[in-house]
Amino acid sequence: MSAIRHASYATWEKVYGDSYEALPARPSAPCPNCAHHTLRLEFVATPADRTGYAAFWCDTCKFGITTSRTHVPAGVPFHLMGTPWSELEKVIPDFVLVQPPDDPDPLDED
Numbered sequence: 001m002s003a004i005r006h007a008s009y010a011t012w013e014k015v016y017g018d019s020y021e022a023l024p025a026r027p028s029a030p031c032p033n034c035a036h037h038t039l040r041l042e043f044v045a046t047p048a049d050r051t052g053y054a055a056f057w058c059d060t061c062k063f064g065i066t067t068s069r070t071h072v073p074a075g076v077p078f079h080l081m082g083t084p085w086s087e088l089e090k091v092i093p094d095f096v097l098v099q100p101p102d103d104p105d106p107l108d109e110d
Contacts, residue, residue: 007032
């Protein structure tokens with residue numbers, strides 16, 4: 001039996017941050033998981049405040065992350081919040097979601 005190995009959530013988060021800072025350019029970094037240059041970043045947001053969520057994934061290995069409460073910078077296109085999933089899935093594929101590590105209970109002092 002083999003385990004699926006993938007880049008850590010922290011690594012994905014860093015590459016997402018670099019890609020976000022480079023907007024409106026398309027992501028140019030290699031995938032932290034498979035090293036292909038096929039990263040994609042799509043936003044779903046409300047037009048009033050351009051706030052919503054992002055999906056960030058690799059079209060080659062189909063691993064990625066999502067964010068919430070993300071601001072979409074001016075000049076960057078986005079899909080409208082409330083768009084039916086049947087429409088969004090034409091743009092955002094089903095990908096393996098890399099999960100952040102479990103957050104230890106900050107109140108647990110043991």
